[in-house]
Amino acid sequence: MIMRPGQQLLLPANPVFIWLSLLAALLANMLPLGRVPWMPDLLALALVFWNVHQPLRVGIGAAFVFGIAMDVHQASLLGQHALAYTALSFFAITIHRRLLWFTVPSQAVQVLPLFAAAHVIELVIRLLAGGSFPGVSFLLAPVMEALLWPVVSVVLLAPQRRAPDPDENRPL
Numbered sequence: 001m002i003m004r005p006g007q008q009l010l011l012p013a014n015p016v017f018i019w020l021s022l023l024a025a026l027l028a029n030m031l032p033l034g035r036v037p038w039m040p041d042l043l044a045l046a047l048v049f050w051n052v053h054q055p056l057r058v059g060i061g062a063a064f065v066f067g068i069a070m071d072v073h074q075a076s077l078l079g080q081h082a083l084a085y086t087a088l089s090f091f092a093i094t095i096h097r098r099l100l101w102f103t104v105p106s107q108a109v110q111v112l113p114l115f116a117a118a119h120v121i122e123l124v125i126r127l128l129a130g131g132s133f134p135g136v137s138f139l140l141a142p143v144m145e146a147l148l149w150p151v152v153s154v155v156l157l158a159p160q161r162r163a164p165d166p167d168e169n170r171p172l
Contacts, residue, residue, distance in 0.1 A: 002126040010160040013054050017159055022046050022058070030073050037138035040145045043070065044088055044118055048111055049152050051092035052099050061087035080125045108149035112155060115142035 025046035033039065043066055050058035067082030074081070091114050092099075099107055119142050125134065 007038045008161060010021070010157065011162060013057070013160055015057060015079065018050055018054060018057055021156055022050065022062070022066065026069060029070060037134035038140035038144060040141055041115075042146055042148075043117075044085060044149055045145050046156070047085060047089055048092045048114060048147075049156055052096040052107075053091045053157075055096050058089075059093065060086050061090045072133040077125060077129045080122055080129075083125065084118040087121055088114055091117070104150045104153045106108055108146045111149055112142060112146040115145045118142075122131075 022043070028045045029041065047058065047063050047066065051063075056062040064082050067080075067085035068078070070076075070080050070081040070085075092111070095110070095114075099110055102110060111158040116139075119138065123134070123138065
């Protein structure tokens with residue numbers, strides 16, 4: 001694959017780290033912080049990140065399983081998060097090759113519509129099931145997730161970064 005100039009060559013991703021980061025995001029979503037509509041969905045953020053960077057290891061099936069786990073935990077309509085996470089993963093995998101050509105801040109702008117679509121799917125299912133509208137503040141959640149994208153990129157790619165090698169004979 002042709003890389004952008006100045007982009008650092010990364011080590012292979014450790015599968016144990018990938019799955020531990022997804023489990024940590026699931027546990028962070030399960031923290032009893034109260035149900036505020038603007039709270040970012042950290043599991044969706046981690047799923048999209050790994051769908052973009054490792055689409056062969058973290059796919060739509062993993063998103064479905066994590067979505068069912070969130071549905072059971074929140075006692076919501078079974079399949080609400082599962083459908084949103086699978087749609088989110090599908091679209092993230094669809095654009096993953098194009099997305100990696102952008103800088104990290106530009107990637108945040110590119111994934112904002114994905115996060116917004118996932119929240120709209122959850123809202124529509126909740127409203128069809130007879131739930132109440134959470135208010136306009138629920139529109140802040142996708143924005144918060146897009147703002148967290150650069151932070152998540154730095155944190156989750158940190159184990160893959162090579163130490164800088166000062167040897168001028170080996171450019172990699």
